[in-house]
Amino acid sequence: MTKTLEGDNREDTLEGYIGIQAEASLYYTLTDAHELIQAIGLKDFLEALYNEKQGRLLTVEEQEAMQVLHDRWEL
Secondary structure (H helix, E strand, C coil): CCCECCECCHHHHHHHHHHHHHHHHHHHHHHHHHHHHHHHCHHHHHHHHHHHHHCCCCCHHHHHHHHHHHHHCCC
């Protein structure tokens, strides 16, 4: 990697910027998810996420598994 006297070259700065943006995006996404889970509960969050991604309702066994996760999960 080539450094100039003024500091990092444009490529280093762009890579650093992208890395910072990705980290910030991940932080805010996780923070938003945490707040949503606190508001509606883990079970409802997981059911909504599953329904959105899979396009179907949970089976009885899947609902029971979600309930176990909900009952044992703490933030």
